Amino acid sequence: MDSALTPQMLLAAFAMGFFPMAEGLDDRGLNWVDPLRRGIFPLQDFHISRSLGRAMRRTTFSFLVNTQFSAVVDGCADRPETWINEPLRALYCALHDAGHAHSVEVWDGADLAGGVFGVTLGAAFFGESMFSRRRDASKMALAFLVDRLRLTGFRLFDTQFLTAHLASLGAVEISRADYHARLRDALEHRADFTAVTAQTVQGVLQRNSQTS
Secondary structure, eight states: OGGGOOHHHHHHHHHTTOEEEOSSTTOOOOEEEOOSEEEEOOGGGOOBOHHHHHHHHHOOOEEEESSSHHHHHHHHHOSSSOSOOHHHHHHHHHHHHTTSEEEEEEEETTEEEEEEEEEEETTEEEEEEEEESSTTHHHHHHHHHHHHHHHTTOOEEEEESOOHHHHHTTOEEEEHHHHHHHHHHHHTSOOOTTSOOOOOHHHHHHHHBOOO
16 A cells, blocks of 8 residues: 555645654555644744744755755655654655755755755645754754745644643644644645745844744
8 A cells, every 4th residue: 555655645745634654764564544633833823943943044054945856855864763664755755846845955055954844725724844964954954944935825833643742842732633633724725835035144033033
């Protein structure tokens, strides 16, 4: 079944509240998950902390979208334990080619320093994974991502599970029923991840920094 899985079938699963995970890099199968408790980033409540804001004002990183999507997926999978296997990687890349998966990339010169990627459907963004090879790179990628989701009309930012790291960045946990209600609402609307052609550090900070 998994070998016959198509990008369209994967989107249909996301629309029903499921997401796939492999047991490891060499596992050829996929497990379908719809947890009792779901992690989300409340888009309108997200704020950049003072410490992250200071780091962003000093950074020499550059921030791009969708220039090296597959490299971001590979960066996310490059860890001792990963749930992204080769079939899932291929599906994500196919969704990217079809305009349903996107990456925010952090560049340190010619080096990919970090990034985040996810799948889009309607006005829902399903955050899949992020990685960092430089200090604060994934946090900065997340700040750019949330800013873009706000600007382009997204209503739901799904993080799958709530981890301590995500909670420290502002994610919260909601019930399955609450998640499905929010998902239905998001799927009834449309958002365009690529509608914003450029973002600047200054603009992201002005729109999102907390003052307290």
